[in-house]
Amino acid sequence: MALLEMKGITKYIFDSYGVAIRNTTVKILDKVDFSLEKGEVHILVGENGAGKSTLMKVLGGLIPPDEGEILLDGKPVRPRSARDALDLGIGFIHQELNLCGNLSVRDNIFMGRELTHKGMKDGKEMRRRSEELLKEMGVNIDPDTLVKNLSTAQQQIIEIAKVFSYDCRIIIMDEPTSSLTKTEIDILFRLIHRLKAQGVSIIYISHRLEEFERVGDRLSVLRDGQYIGTLEKEAFHVDRIVSMMVGRALGAMYENTHVPGGERVLEVRALRLEPHTAPISLHVNRGEIVGIGGLVGAGRTELAKSIFGYRKSFGGQVLYNGNPLKKLDPALLIRAGIIYLTEDRKTEGLILDMGIRQNISLASLFRLFPRLFMFGHKEEELARDMVGRLNVVCNALEQTARTLSGGNQQKVVLGKCLATQPKLLILDEPTRGIDVGAKAEIYHMIDTIARSGVAVLMISSDMPELIGMSDRIYVMREGAIVVEITEKAEMQQETILEHTIGRTGGVA
Ligand SMILES: Nc1ncnc2c1ncn2[C@@H]1O[C@H](COP(=O)(O)OP(=O)(O)OP(=O)(O)O)[C@@H](O)[C@H]1O
Numbered sequence: 151m152a153l154l155e156m157k158g159i160t161k162y163i164f165d166s167y168g169v170a171i172r173n174t175t176v177k178i179l180d181k182v183d184f185s186l187e188k189g190e191v192h193i194l195v196g197e198n199g200a201g202k203s204t205l206m207k208v209l210g211g212l213i214p215p216d217e218g219e220i221l222l223d224g225k226p227v228r229p230r231s232a233r234d235a236l237d238l239g240i241g242f243i244h245q246e247l248n249l250c251g252n253l254s255v256r257d258n259i260f261m262g263r264e265l266t267h268k269g270m271k272d273g274k275e276m277r278r279r280s281e282e283l284l285k286e287m288g289v290n291i292d293p294d295t296l297v298k299n300l301s302t303a304q305q306q307i308i309e310i311a312k313v314f315s316y317d318c319r320i321i322i323m324d325e326p327t328s329s330l331t332k333t334e335i336d337i338l339f340r341l342i343h344r345l346k347a348q349g350v351s352i353i354y355i356s357h358r359l360e361e362f363e364r365v366g367d368r369l370s371v372l373r374d375g376q377y378i379g380t381l382e383k384e385a386f387h388v389d390r391i392v393s394m395m396v397g398r399a400l401g402a403m404y405e406n407t408h409v410p411g412g413e414r415v416l417e418v419r420a421l422r423l424e425p426h427t428a429p430i431s432l433h434v435n436r437g438e439i440v441g442i443g444g445l446v447g448a449g450r451t452e453l454a455k456s457i458f459g460y461r462k463s464f465g466g467q468v469l470y471n472g473n474p475l476k477k478l479d480p481a482l483l484i485r486a487g488i489i490y491l492t493e494d495r496k497t498e499g500l501i502l503d504m505g506i507r508q509n510i511s512l513a514s515l516f517r518l519f520p521r522l523f524m525f526g527h528k529e530e531e532l533a534r535d536m537v538g539r540l541n542v543v544c545n546a547l548e549q550t551a552r553t554l555s556g557g558n559q560q561k562v563v564l565g566k567c568l569a570t571q572p573k574l575l576i577l578d579e580p581t582r583g584i585d586v587g588a589k590a591e592i593y594h595m596i597d598t599i600a601r602s603g604v605a606v607l608m609i610s611s612d613m614p615e616l617i618g619m620s621d622r623i624y625v626m627r628e629g630a631i632v633v634e635i636t637e638k639a640e641m642q643q644e645t646i647l648e649h650t651i652g653r654t655g656g657v658a
Pocket residue numbers: 163164165166178196197198199200201202203204205245543544545549553554555556557558583585
């Protein structure tokens with residue numbers, strides 16, 4: 151008998167309370183079956199919007215199914231809240247981070263079950279246990295740090311630590327590695343193997359095909375809300391998986407038709423991220439795609455944000471088309487043709503309760519409505535065009551960003567940036583959470599944009615992407631650039647990794 155069985159799970163489109171919207175026949179999940187054995191890692195895959203997160207939210211007690219049943223140890227269960235699910239031993243590491251930025255790491259880990267000593271909150275003990283937990287996970291984060299001061303990747307690690315600290319029999323991991331780099335992924339995989347050995351079962355959602363063989367025992371595919379099939383480990387062949395996911399074979403992933411031009415669009419001279427870090431100099435030419443590699447915490451996002459005026463930097467100069475920028479102010483820079491795609495779509499990229507239409511036009515209002523008169527049709531045209539070009543899976547242009555699947559939210563943020571018609575595009579993890587098929591489309595799109603003369607600076611933790619897309623790569627470590635790789639032949643995973651870690655080792 152399987153540990154867990156989900157049978158015939160059906161979910162119609164629902165409102166913000168999880169209640170099915172009446173009179174609709176649109177199904178997000180259509181009679182989906184799923185089973186899980188004790189001590190197994192079961193991978194769940196499917197294109198963006200296929201229904202993976204929704205199926206897991208049903209299991210995690212966050213939304214009620216409209217039809218179907220859940221059996222745990224052969225007994226029917228119906229978790230009605232995340233708390234219920236936890237009591238059944240089901241923990242959920244969410245795709246989108248769910249932490250309180252204004253609280254410390256420690257308070258986030260113990261939220262809702264604060265430790266007490268003689269009736270008082272026992273901060274010391276919570277600190278000690280958090281420290282232990284993080285140390286066990288092999289990461290160096292102070293439990294007293296406020297979560298908002300951590301990078302997206304570090305926050306993801308805290309999210310994972312929080313669920314690990316419960317004694318769960320089943321752990322759902324919804325794209326846990328989407329913003330982690332190789333080192334942290336290795337740490338996570340070691341943890342997964344250990345949990346498995348202890349008999350914990352894991353449901354693992356990811357778009358990174360290369361991970362499946364490393365951690366998975368079985369793999370199930372969803373497509374358009376329907377269950378397609380399950381493969382045993384021996385049958386994990388990429389082509390097979392992809393064709394089950396998308397219903398067709400995929401073409402080439404990378405297509406480099408752009409030709410880097412002459413003029414320097416962006417030049418950074420001796421900029422320091424912190425007063426004590428080494429000065430950074432770099433440039434991006436017309437029609438060139440320049441990658442930035444490095445570990446989490448290496449300062450890549452900080453660099454992008456400094457250029458875009460989102461954070462303070464120290465000394466140095468930023469030149470755009472040969473002219474020094476006097477004021478690094480995002481609003482002015484967008485008008486001048488510079489745009490930054492944030493890695494943090496949930497808090498910085500989207501207004502979650504606004505529709506797709508408004509989100510896409512958000513940064514382009516100056517261009518759409520130079521005289522401050524709003525014409526709805528212009529906005530609609532723009533949004534429709536972007537949704538079409540990026541293949542956003544949605545029910546309507548008015549669908550709120552909150553209810554889109556993770557990958558489709560990412561596409562909307564990308565659409566928002568492209569809508570500004572930039573000359574310099576700064577991308578921070580552009581394909582985070584994007585499925586394989588859609589990734590190829592986005593790479594093709596970035597290539598086309600570069601071909602039209604746009605300069606692209608791209609931060610990426612996805613090695614194949616970094617190597618496949620970049621004309622040149624800068625590698626960052628400890629807030630500085632440690633190497634510039636200009637030759638395609640030298641763009642090897644090992645070479646880049648060696649630089650990111652530093653030859654002497656010493657990973658934080
Ligand atoms: N409240 C809602 N109203 C309308 N549509 C919804 C609602 N909630 C979810 N959906 C739709 O359900 C579909 C499935 O979403 P889900 O988040 O489960 O996809 P996913 O497989 O996790 O995708 P991804 O890989 O992008 O994370 C999406 O197309 C989404 O737009």
